[in-house]
Amino acid sequence: MNxxxxxxxPGAGGSVGQPLDRVDGHxxxxxxxxxxxxxxxxxxxxxxxxxxxxxxxxxxSIDTTxxxxxxxxxxxxxxLNLPKLAxxxxxxxxxxxxxxxxxxxxxxxxxxxxxxxxxxxxxxxTFERATHAASLVRVQYQAAQPIASFLDAKAEIFDPLKVxxxxxxxxxxxxxxxxxxxxxAVKLKATYNHAINHHNPMEPGAxxxxxxxxxRLTVYESxxxxxxxxxxxxxxxxxxxxxxxxxxxxxxxGFGCKGSCWPHTPLTVQAAKAVGRPVKLVLxxxxxxxxxxxxxxxxxxxxxxxxxxxxxxxxxxxKTSTTSPWDNYAEPNSRIINLLYECPNFEAxxxxxxxxxxxxxxxxxxxxxxxxxxxxxxxxxxxYQLGIDPIQLRLLNYAEKDxxxxxxxxxxxxxxxxxxxxELFGWSKRNPKNGLTRDGRHLVxxxxxxxxxxxxxxxxxxxVRLYADGHAVVQSGATxxxxxxxxxMTQVAADSLGLPVDKIRFELGDTRLxxxxxxxxxxxxxxxxxxxxxxAQDVWQKxxxxxxxxxxxxxxxxxxxxxxxxxxxxxxxKDKAKGxxxxxxxxxxxxxxxxxxxxxxxxxxxxxxxxxSPADSGHKDDTAGHSMHSFGAHFCEVRVxxxxxxxxxxxxxxVHAAGRILNAKTARSQIIGGSIFxxxxxxxxxxxxxxxxxxYTNATLADYHIPVNADIPEMTVEFIEEHDPYINAMGVKxxxxxxxxxxxxxxxxxxxxxxxxxxxxxxxxxxKILSAGVAS
Amino acid sequence: MTNDSFTDQPGAAPDDGSRRxxxxxxxxxxxxxxxxxxxxxxxxxxxxSRKVQGVSEMRLKVNGTVRVINAEPRVTLLDALREYLDLxxxxxxxxxxxxxxxxxxxxxxxxxxxxxxxxxxxxxxITTIEGLAKGDDLHPMQAAFVKHDGFQCGYxxxxxxxxxxxxxxxxxxxxxxxxxxxxxGNLCRCGAYPNIVAAVREVQQKGGGKA
Numbered sequence: 001m002n003x004x005x006x007x008x009x010p011g012a013g014g015s016v017g018q019p020l021d022r023v024d025g026h027x028x029x030x031x032x033x034x035x036x037x038x039x040x041x042x043x044x045x046x047x048x049x050x051x052x053x054x055x056x057x058x059x060x061s062i063d064t065t066x067x068x069x070x071x072x073x074x075x076x077x078x079x080l081n082l083p084k085l086a087x088x089x090x091x092x093x094x095x096x097x098x099x100x101x102x103x104x105x106x107x108x109x110x111x112x113x114x115x116x117x118x119x120x121x122x123x124x125x126t127f128e129r130a131t132h133a134a135s136l137v138r139v140q141y142q143a144a145q146p147i148a149s150f151l152d153a154k155a156e157i158f159d160p161l162k163v164x165x166x167x168x169x170x171x172x173x174x175x176x177x178x179x180x181x182x183x184x185a186v187k188l189k190a191t192y193n194h195a196i197n198h199h200n201p202m203e204p205g206a207x208x209x210x211x212x213x214x215x216r217l218t219v220y221e222s223x224x225x226x227x228x229x230x231x232x233x234x235x236x237x238x239x240x241x242x243x244x245x246x247x248x249x250x251x252x253x254g255f256g257c258k259g260s261c262w263p264h265t266p267l268t269v270q271a272a273k274a275v276g277r278p279v280k281l282v283l284x285x286x287x288x289x290x291x292x293x294x295x296x297x298x299x300x301x302x303x304x305x306x307x308x309x310x311x312x313x314x315x316x317x318x319k320t321s322t323t324s325p326w327d328n329y330a331e332p333n334s335r336i337i338n339l340l341y342e343c344p345n346f347e348a349x350x351x352x353x354x355x356x357x358x359x360x361x362x363x364x365x366x367x368x369x370x371x372x373x374x375x376x377x378x379x380x381x382x383x384y385q386l387g388i389d390p391i392q393l394r395l396l397n398y399a400e401k402d403x404x405x406x407x408x409x410x411x412x413x414x415x416x417x418x419x420x421x422x423e424l425f426g427w428s429k430r431n432p433k434n435g436l437t438r439d440g441r442h443l444v445x446x447x448x449x450x451x452x453x454x455x456x457x458x459x460x461x462x463x464v465r466l467y468a469d470g471h472a473v474v475q476s477g478a479t480x481x482x483x484x485x486x487x488x489m490t491q492v493a494a495d496s497l498g499l500p501v502d503k504i505r506f507e508l509g510d511t512r513l514x515x516x517x518x519x520x521x522x523x524x525x526x527x528x529x530x531x532x533x534x535x536a537q538d539v540w541q542k543x544x545x546x547x548x549x550x551x552x553x554x555x556x557x558x559x560x561x562x563x564x565x566x567x568x569x570x571x572x573x574k575d576k577a578k579g580x581x582x583x584x585x586x587x588x589x590x591x592x593x594x595x596x597x598x599x600x601x602x603x604x605x606x607x608x609x610x611x612x613s614p615a616d617s618g619h620k621d622d623t624a625g626h627s628m629h630s631f632g633a634h635f636c637e638v639r640v641x642x643x644x645x646x647x648x649x650x651x652x653x654x655v656h657a658a659g660r661i662l663n664a665k666t667a668r669s670q671i672i673g674g675s676i677f678x679x680x681x682x683x684x685x686x687x688x689x690x691x692x693x694x695x696y697t698n699a700t701l702a703d704y705h706i707p708v709n710a711d712i713p714e715m716t717v718e719f720i721e722e723h724d725p726y727i728n729a730m731g732v733k734x735x736x737x738x739x740x741x742x743x744x745x746x747x748x749x750x751x752x753x754x755x756x757x758x759x760x761x762x763x764x765x766x767x768k769i770l771s772a773g774v775a776s
Numbered sequence: 777m778t779n780d781s782f783t784d785q786p787g788a789a790p791d792d793g794s795r796r797x798x799x800x801x802x803x804x805x806x807x808x809x810x811x812x813x814x815x816x817x818x819x820x821x822x823x824x825s826r827k828v829q830g831v832s833e834m835r836l837k838v839n840g841t842v843r844v845i846n847a848e849p850r851v852t853l854l855d856a857l858r859e860y861l862d863l864x865x866x867x868x869x870x871x872x873x874x875x876x877x878x879x880x881x882x883x884x885x886x887x888x889x890x891x892x893x894x895x896x897x898x899x900x901x902i903t904t905i906e907g908l909a910k911g912d913d914l915h916p917m918q919a920a921f922v923k924h925d926g927f928q929c930g931y932x933x934x935x936x937x938x939x940x941x942x943x944x945x946x947x948x949x950x951x952x953x954x955x956x957x958x959x960x961g962n963l964c965r966c967g968a969y970p971n972i973v974a975a976v977r978e979v980q981q982k983g984g985g986k987a
Contacts, residue, residue: 025922028930029914029937031865031905038864127859128850202869202877202931202965252867252931253965285870482929482966669925669971676967701874701963708960712969714952 014495019665036222037206047281048130055115055146055356055694063138072129086238101260102359103326115695116290146694150353163330175345180314184305195686197295203252209272225518232261248509256362257292289699293361312343324359333371338404341397376449376745402627410626410726413657421655425635435756442639445754449742455628457603458523461514462531468586471503478516484666496536498568522734527602530729534598630733632656634746645766657720659733674739682747839907856894865905876962879935886942905934920975928966949980
């Protein structure tokens with residue numbers, strides 16, 4: 001690496017890594033933190049969506065008379081009168097330019113493609129009046145028979161050639177898997193079914209649109225990326241980027257569903273244009289199930305060939321899932337199956353079927369979460385069949401380099417994760433036989449699974465303004481989903497500038513700040529921290545130049561390359577006694593402040609020196625000499641009630657190796673949170689789409705179960721220290737996604753150990769335990 | 777429009793009276809639905825009930841201060857706080873009483889403020905997250921949430937903290953298992969539950985902490 005990096009920085013070893021309390025904690029516990037629906041603009045009005053009851057057909061008439069007459073109602077907007085956009089995602093070119101998650105925008109025609117599709121947007125002076133008026137809009141439809149899912153008899157399964165908007169090939173093949181399988185001593189094949197999952201962040205999608213002039217817009221948006229939303233809106237509106245400002249100071253969770261600009265955002269913007277006043281629109285909780293994507297319903301079949309000693313010889317993966325009428329979206333399950341274990345022969349294929357649903361989207365650990373469920377359950381079955389300990393089987397197939405590319409790993413500490421996790425969990429005390437461990441009436445099971453997530457390609461920018469009085473303002477247009485961005489970036493800036501953390505003010509969440517990538521795909525921590533570190537280096541270089549030109553400086557006429565900074569002092573590398581504090585220098589030369597900017601590269605672009613798109617995590621992950629991944633292991637104990645079929649997680653251990661950990665406290669919380677998200681996926685989360693009407697039947701938080709406090713035990717989290725010089729200047733891999741990978745498999749493997757029954761359909765609800773014939 | 781107590785809002789009356797006439801009664805219906813149908817309670821509601829229609833003046837005692845708003849009777853306490861008083865610390869997560877993000881204390885008792893109308897809460901002591909700290913001094917529960925990282929995104933946090941305060945005061949935090957059960961009405965999607973339990977445990981062990 002030619003670029004400077006944090007490993008060699010004398011600032012390292014300061015605040016970074018310490019379990020600092022969140023710097024935004026005070027605002028969050030006192031109610032001062034303002035989320036996107038909480039900006040009290042003058043003249044603010046309220047937008048409410050009326051959505052379609054049918055899943056397929058045409059609107060034949062909309063009678064808005066009664067709604068329009070309601071007191072306080074300002075506008076009732078439908079496809080007939082909503083101001084037209086310069087560009088919509090309804091064409092492939094438009095979709096690409098906008099970066100839209102879905103190739104269809106409601107309120108652009110009379111066609112209905114999915115239940116819950118917006119058909120009218122009502123604006124009134126109060127929320128209550130808008131809500132009531134929405135109920136008075138009379139919509140007549142010509143309904144057609146919808147297709148509910150890929151399982152629908154009317155559904156046509158097709159080969160998409162590519163999935164994920166072309167980012168993932170529909171077919172992958174290494175070696176000769178069919179021949180290898182035929183020659184294998186051991187063959188296993190299993191099918192795994194996954195219910196629809198919804199992200200359900202606690203804060204619903206929210207947009208507050210304010211036209212400050214006819215051609216200048218500010219949007220307070222609940223988004224994981226202000227720049228991506230700015231791109232989408234500027235394209236749709238036909239406005240220059242700088243005339244669209246997007247602000248997200250706080251966001252109440254995202255988990256992928258706020259990673260794109262969904263229809264309610266441009267619709268609110270156009271409503272604000274129509275009424276000439278700011279409009280705030282907050283999705284209702286039921287609307288959250290039909291407005292911001294979901295994890296698709298899917299089935300995957302994995303076939304495995306192995307030697308009788310347990311060495312993998314072939315893996316064949318097939319996935320079929322539901323997509324929308326317009327897009328070929330499928331989360332890339334096979335990516336993790338292709339590289340988790342050494343296996344010379346591999347094949348993967350995706351199939352899709354169109355149904356009357358909106359397009360699914362990335363949901364925490366997209367691809368890796370369901371993919372790891374298949375491979376980690378099947379490895380567990382293989383271990384059981386061959387009488388090998390599950391960890392031993394994984395070590396037997398340990399991939400010393402990336403099997404999917406043949407490249408060496410930039411770093412991999414998975415063996416340490418297994419060893420430490422097993423020690424913390426007490427794995428050695430596990431009875432190798434299934435169904436034999438009891439505690440009173442409960443069957444007790446211990447399971448484990450491997451986790452892995454790639455370091456995607458990304459880049460970002462940051463600005464540092466250092467003041468002579470010893471404080472600094474640091475800026476990057478990132479977002480903090482609760483992952484700790486505010487806090488960890490404050491720590492990175494403090495160490496990079498040699499200042500205490502309370503002398504740093506870090507600002508984010510605004511397109512007026514330097515561009516940062518979406519918070520998604522685990523790229524934010526590594527990219528933004530590297531950007532800040534590089535911006536600080538820019539400041540030091542500028543100050544060094546000033547010092548060596550100043551006769552009064554002890555560094556006068558020193559060579560720039562001989563000067564380093566050490567905790568806020570510019571000193572000679574070989575004689576650290578010689579130098580001066582930056583504040584002394586700046587005051588002497590009467591400099592109030594000095595500004596530096598930095599470009600941080602993350603992933604393949606860092607190693608290869610190539611640039612990625614600043615607003616996108618990108619998928620150009622194969623340009624580097626190394627394969628870059630984080631790894632980890634989850635350990636789960638469950639107690640199964642054989643009479644009731646209930647499964648409770650009673651102990652949990654996660655050990656991860658993910659490069660540098662920026663804050664031990666927030667990182668632990670993130671791993672706990674991802675594990676709990678995965679426990680929900682494993683045991684309770686399922687959105688049910690009616691077979692006949694293609695409508696969701698449980699679109700509330702009382703009916704779509706997410707884990708509650710009583711579902712979750714004490715959890716143990718540890719990190720393996722890892723020094724990875726190839727991935728970015730900070731050596732950070734990111735942990736938001738990997739925390740969920742393998743979780744469902746760890747739970748299912750524990751259920752298998754407890755009961756001797758393998759449940760391959762998620763979620764593992766009591767009916768499935770009972771129908772599996774668990775003996776009490 | 778008949779016998780409207782608040783006729784000074786021209787144009788505020790609906791053409792279609794059906795929903796509004798329901799809303800006139802909603803206070804009583806909601807109250808009865810949420811509490812056991814003791815005769816005394818029903819009598820109390822009858823005694824207190826009066827017809828309120830259209831935009832009217834309401835007096836809400838929030839965090840020790842009486843605040844006056846002009847709002848329709850169908851405005852929930854949550855929306856009154858957020859949209860009329862700019863007290864946005866109370867969060868709307870579902871508006872259906874299912875997530876707990878809107879939890880506030882009314883006369884010391886934790887309630888989902890999305891399930892009660894503002895008009896019904898006149899004359900009661902309403903405590904929101906904004907009123908929990910004493911000046912710059914955080915309430916022990918707030919400090920414990922920061923210390924134990926009892927949140928990530930922060931959206932469920934005000935509700936969790938107020939629920940935690942009530943949970944301790946109710947005597948429902950005497951063990952971790954009990955705390956988990958009695959804090960299960962407050963959903964946290966970021967999954968901060970073990971940290972929330974740690975925060976509640978610490979406050980309980982240090983002798984509670986009245987709101």
